[in-house]
Every structure is written in C-alpha cells, then in structure tokens.
C-alpha cells in the first residue's frame with residue numbers, strides 16, 4: 239500500500255501498533271495515521287477539503303520548498319480521484335505558488351479546475367511583524383483555496399465521452415431531429431439550443447429536463463437503439479441519478495471569490511498554555527461556507543490532513559458526516575480533545 243513520504247519524528251512515532259483508535263462524535267470520525275493508510279474503508283466523499291503541506295516548512299512533514307509539492311501530493315491526488323464520485327468537489331488550500339505547482343497533477347488525475355478563492359487575512363495579520371526596510375517583497379496576508387470538480391466521462395460499451403457529448407450523442411443515436419428536443423421538454427427552442435449544442439453555451443440539463451429528454455427518446459426514437467440515456471446499459475437513468483453526475487453547488491448571494499476573514503484568534507484558536515497548538519488552524523466560518531456550498535446535510539466530507547480537524551468540527555456544525563486523518567499523534571490528540579469538548583452543534 240502506498241504511504242506518504244514522512245519526515246523526522248512522525249516517521250518513528252507512527253507505527254500502526256502505536257496509533258490510538260479512531261475517535262467518533264457528532265458524525266465525525268478522526269483517525270490517527272497516514273491518510274493513504276487509514277482511508278481505505280471511508281465511504282466515498284461528496285467533498286474533499288485538502289489543507290496539507292504548503293512547502294513552507296511550517297509543521298513536521300511540510301517540505302521546505304514548493305518545488306517538492308507536486309511529487310509529495312501525487313499519491314494523494316491519485317487516491318482522491320480513485321475514490322471520488324462524479325459529484326465530488328475538491329477544495330485545495332495552499333499558497334498561490336504551492337497550488338500552481340500541484341495544479342498539473344490534479345488535472346492529470348481528472349480534476350477539473352472551477353475557481354480560485356483568495357483568503358485575505360487583512361493587514362492585521364502582519365501588524366508589527368514586518369520590517370519594510372529589509373523586506374524584498376510585499377508582506378503576504380493571503381492563502382488560496384482552489385475548487386475542482388470531476389471531469390466526468392459517460393458511456394456504455396467502452397465509448398466514454400464528456401457529459402456534453404453524451405447528451406447530444408444519445409439524442410442523435412435515437413434518430414430524432416435535434417429540434418424535437420424542444421417538444422420533449424415542452425419549450426419553444428431552449429432545449430435544443432441549451433442541451434444539444436456543441437458550443438461553449440451548453441447547459442447541463444437539469445434533472446427534470448434530462449428525464450423529459452430520456453422519456454421522449456425512448457418513446458419516439460428508433461426502437462432498435464433502446465435504451466437511450468442509460469448509465470448502466472439496461473434502462474434510462476432517472477432524474478435523481480442524473481443529478482449526481484455533476485458536483486453540487488449552492489450559491490449564496492453576496493459570497494465572492496475573495497474571502498475576507500482574519501486568521502483564527504480568540505476563543506476559536508486552540509491553545510496550550512497560551513501558545514497556539516497548530517499554526518495552520520483554519521477558520522470555521524470559511525470551512526462551513528465551502529461545506530454548505532458543495533454538500534447537503536448527511537453527505538460525506540473528507541479531511542485528509544486534519545491538524546486540529548477544523549473540517550470535522552465545521553462538518554459537525556452543519557450536520558455532515560466527516561472522516562479526518564492526522565498523522566502526528568500530538569495533533570491527533572489535540573483534535574480529539576477539541577471534538578470531545580465541542581458543544582452540541
């Protein structure tokens with residue numbers, strides 16, 4: 239089984255026999271160990287929230303340069319791809335150069351870029367900490383969080399094609415003229431224009447429209463080619479099955495791709511004798527925002543690199559099931575205590 243490249247103390251202190259057992263509360267399960275080893279039995283995710291190495295040497299195991307990141311992440315990216323569904327969204331947190339370095343590996347494994355979000359921590363993040371006389375660049379107060387979805391391929395008999403190509407190809411296979419898609423959907427001309435076009439103005443047919451196209455093609459199309467619009471080769475797909483062929487996205491009004499939020503402080507910051515336990519703790523507000531945007535209650539969230547398992551807390555607050563891995567026993571213990579003390583969501 240593949241394992242991550244480990245560095246320093248983590249390698250020695252993390253033999254399976256020493257690992258504490260998984261900890262469960264509020265639908266969240268925390269595992270102590272390498273994500274690649276502990277995730278084999280996790281249910282497939284609706285969303286994966288990745289906040290792993292940044293290539294800045296900020297925790298044991300974080301490479302000291304972004305140049306090492308692409309190869310570090312490769313086995314992880316492959317595993318996320320292998321275990322994901324057509325509806326899975328991936329959020330990838332990093333520095334801008336760290337993300338740029340890993341992007342080609344994500345694309346290679348079928349992750350399709352959707353958008354890049356800037357976490358702006360504000361000038362307060364560097365207040366009193368930067369000497370403009372010696373700096374050779376402007377102080378950095380941002381991280382990025384890039385959104386990816388699956389590049390979905392459909393088709394039986396080994397003829398995998400994009401969803402867009404398949405919707406048109408099934409209609410063509412039925413022998414019906416393109417304009418008849420409008421009658422199928424009960425509209426004047428929108429169905430042919432939106433769902434069967436080859437151009438960039440194509441729309442993913444909403445589940446009801448898909449069901450109408452499928453019903454019409456199967457009732458009126460050439461009887462020899464049936465079933466049309468089938469995902470399993472035996473019957474037309476249902477509206478519900480079709481809805482799961484793309485990533486979920488609930489777009490709240492007023493949210494843009496710039497997220498202004500100070501670094502975690504106050505009550506939310508986990509401390510040990512006044513010292514932050516983990517330098518990379520993410521704000522719950524931002525994590526809840528991405529969870530709510532790309533899942534529904536009850537869906538499965540993955541947190542491959544837990545730290546203090548902020549994603550698990552955010553998922554619990556929003557009624558989602560979460561599976562988190564943290565490789566370092568010290569951080570795992572802190573995350574477990576955090577979840578154990580968390581007030582009922």
Ligand SMILES: C[S@@+](CC[C@H](N)C(=O)[O-])C[C@H]1O[C@@H](n2cnc3c(N)ncnc32)[C@H](O)[C@@H]1O
Nearest residue numbers: 242272273289518519520543545546548564565
């Ligand atoms: C950037 S931090 C995550 C911080 C977290 N988002 C939070 O809010 O606390 C990344 C964490 O991933 C852990 N890690 C690194 N490699 C890992 C692996 N292969 N499996 C599981 N955890 C890993 C590190 O020990 C570190 O605590």
